[in-house]
Amino acid sequence: MKSSKRRNGFLVACIAPAVILFFVFMILPTLNVFRMSLYEKGAYSQTETFVGMKNFQVLINDSNFIRSMQNMILLIVTVTIVTFALALIFAAILTREKIKGQNFFRIVFYIPNILSIVVIAGIFSAIYKPENGMLNSIIGLFRDMTNPILWKGESLVMVSLIMAMVWQAIGYYMVMYMASMSSVPESLYESSNLDGAGRLTQFFQITIPLIWTNIRTTLTFFIISTINMAFLFVKAMTSGGPNGASEVTLSYMYSQKDAGLYGYSMAIGVVIFLFSFALSAMVNKVTDREPLEF
Amino acid sequence: MKKKKHTDSGERLYQFFIYFVLIMLTITILVPVAWVFLASVKQNSEFYGNPWTMPKGIYWQNFVDAWNTAKMGDYMLNSVFVTAMALVLLLVVALPAAYCLARFKFRGSKFLNMLFMAGLFINVNYIVVPIFLMLRDGDVWLKKVFGGGFLLNNLVVLAIVYASTALPFTIYLLSGYFQTLAHDYEEAAYIDGAGYNTTMWKIIFPMAKPSIITVILFNFLSFWNEYIISMTLMSSAKGAKTLPVGLLNLMQAQQSAAQYGIMYAGLVIVMLPTLILYICVQNKLTQGMAAGGLKG
Numbered sequence: 001m002k003s004s005k006r007r008n009g010f011l012v013a014c015i016a017p018a019v020i021l022f023f024v025f026m027i028l029p030t031l032n033v034f035r036m037s038l039y040e041k042g043a044y045s046q047t048e049t050f051v052g053m054k055n056f057q058v059l060i061n062d063s064n065f066i067r068s069m070q071n072m073i074l075l076i077v078t079v080t081i082v083t084f085a086l087a088l089i090f091a092a093i094l095t096r097e098k099i100k101g102q103n104f105f106r107i108v109f110y111i112p113n114i115l116s117i118v119v120i121a122g123i124f125s126a127i128y129k130p131e132n133g134m135l136n137s138i139i140g141l142f143r144d145m146t147n148p149i150l151w152k153g154e155s156l157v158m159v160s161l162i163m164a165m166v167w168q169a170i171g172y173y174m175v176m177y178m179a180s181m182s183s184v185p186e187s188l189y190e191s192s193n194l195d196g197a198g199r200l201t202q203f204f205q206i207t208i209p210l211i212w213t214n215i216r217t218t219l220t221f222f223i224i225s226t227i228n229m230a231f232l233f234v235k236a237m238t239s240g241g242p243n244g245a246s247e248v249t250l251s252y253m254y255s256q257k258d259a260g261l262y263g264y265s266m267a268i269g270v271v272i273f274l275f276s277f278a279l280s281a282m283v284n285k286v287t288d289r290e291p292l293e294f
Numbered sequence: 295m296k297k298k299k300h301t302d303s304g305e306r307l308y309q310f311f312i313y314f315v316l317i318m319l320t321i322t323i324l325v326p327v328a329w330v331f332l333a334s335v336k337q338n339s340e341f342y343g344n345p346w347t348m349p350k351g352i353y354w355q356n357f358v359d360a361w362n363t364a365k366m367g368d369y370m371l372n373s374v375f376v377t378a379m380a381l382v383l384l385l386v387v388a389l390p391a392a393y394c395l396a397r398f399k400f401r402g403s404k405f406l407n408m409l410f411m412a413g414l415f416i417n418v419n420y421i422v423v424p425i426f427l428m429l430r431d432g433d434v435w436l437k438k439v440f441g442g443g444f445l446l447n448n449l450v451v452l453a454i455v456y457a458s459t460a461l462p463f464t465i466y467l468l469s470g471y472f473q474t475l476a477h478d479y480e481e482a483a484y485i486d487g488a489g490y491n492t493t494m495w496k497i498i499f500p501m502a503k504p505s506i507i508t509v510i511l512f513n514f515l516s517f518w519n520e521y522i523i524s525m526t527l528m529s530s531a532k533g534a535k536t537l538p539v540g541l542l543n544l545m546q547a548q549q550s551a552a553q554y555g556i557m558y559a560g561l562v563i564v565m566l567p568t569l570i571l572y573i574c575v576q577n578k579l580t581q582g583m584a585a586g587g588l589k590g
Contacts, residue, residue: 010490011394018391018461019406025458026413029424036424090319093312107576108320111327114568116519118538122545122561123326126333132345134329167322228417232522236542250419254522257423265423272420280415 036266043260055267091177109171121236334558356559369540380456392468413462447533
C-alpha cells in the first residue's frame, strides 16, 4: 500500500507540471479560440457580448478573407508539390548515385532550415530589390532593365513567396528522405538492374513505394506547417501587401487582432483550425496505401 | 536481354547534368548568404551600384552601430536569456513527464498520451491571440488587485510560453526513445534499493543523452528564431525585445532611412550563432532528425 502511494506521488510530481503548463498555454487558448469566436470583444472595452454566429456571417462575405484563403491554398498546393518533388529527386540522387562531396551538398542544402524566417526575409529582400537586387541584376544581363521587375509587386508577390518558401524547406525534407532512402536494401536495385530497369523506373517502382509511409506522414506535417510558414514569411517579407495581395489567412487573423477586433479574429482562427484538421484528414485518406515491407 | 548499362556518353551526360543541378542549388543557397556577409561590411554608398562588387574595405562601423545604436547587443542578451531559460524549463518539465508517460501504466495514462499527441497538431501561431488576451486580462486583474501587472513584456513569461508550447513535440520525441528501453534497467535498480526518483535521474536520463541533445538542438533553433509570439507578448515600444523582433524592426526602419549596412550587420548578428552551432553539430542534427522523425 505504501509503495503504491509512493508510486502515485512520484507520478503526480513528474506529470503534473507538464500537464498544467500544457493546459494553461495550449488547451485553454485553443478552447478560447472557439469560445471567443461567438462573442464580440473589442480592444478597449472590457465587455463581451454574445453574438452567436454573427462573426462567421460577416466572414463569408468578407472579400479580404476570401482572398487570404485563396492565397493560403495556393501556397499550400504549390509549395508542397514543388518542395516534395525536388526534395525526393535530390534525395534519390544523393543516396543512389556515387556523388563526390555528397556530405558537402547535404550540409549546404540544410542551411536555410536553421535560419530565422526574419533572416530569410532579409536575404530575400536583397534578392528581390527592384534596383540593384541580386535577381534583377542577373536578369539584367539578358534583357533591358529600364523597367525593373517588381518581385514584391502585386502580380508577382505570390511567386516570390513561393520561391522563398521552397528555398527554405527543401533541404530539411531532402535530408529526411535521404535517411529513409538509405535504408532501402541495395539488393532490390541490383536485381532490378539485371531486369534492365532504368533510373526512372527504379525511382517510381522501388524508392517511392518503399518509403511511402514516410512520405505520407511528412506530407501531413508539411501541409500543416505550411499554413504556419506562409504566415511567418508573409509577416516578415510583405506584411500582407501590396494592398493585401499576399495576405494569408493567419496573417489576416493577426491583422484583425491588431485592429482590436478580437471576436472576429478568433472566428478566423476557428476556420483555420477546422481547415487544417479537414485538410490533414483528407491527405491521410487520399495517400492511404497498403504499406510495403522490405 | 536488354543492355545492363546505359551507353558511356549518355552516362557521362547524365553525371554532368546531376552535378550541374546540384551545384546550381548550392549556389542559390550559398551565394545569397555569403552576399549578406559581404554586404554587412560595406559602406552605405556602396549599395547604389552593381550589387556584385566586393566591399571596398571592411567597414566594422556597421556592426558597432547595429550593436549599440540599433540595440542589437541588448536584444542578443535578451535572446540568450529567454532561450536558455526556456530550454532549462522545458527539460525539467518534459523529461520526467515523458519518462512517466512512456513507462508507467496508470489510470488516465492513455488519455494523457493522446492529449499530448493531439497537441502536436495545435500550431502555436493559431493560438497566439488568445494567449496574448489571457495574459493581458491577467495584467488588468493584477493591476486592480496589486496595482501593477507583470505578465506582458516579461522575458520570463515569454520563456514559460516557449517551453509550454514546445512540450508536445518534446514529449513525443523523448517518449519515443524511452519506450525502446528494456524494463530490466528499472527492475535492477529497484532491487538494489533505488527509489523511483533515483532510478529516473541516475539510470534512465544518462542513457537518454543522445535524445536529450537532439531535443536541445531543435528547440534551441526554434526558440532562438521565433518571432511571432515574442512580437505579440513583448509589444511595448520601449520594452525588452528578442533578436529576431529587433531585426524585423531594423528592417522596417531601413525602408525609410536606407541604412543598408547596419541592417545587413544585424542579419549577420542574428544568423551567426545558429550557423556556428550548425557547423559544430551538423552531423548530430541531421542524424537526430532521422531518428526523431518529425518537427511539429
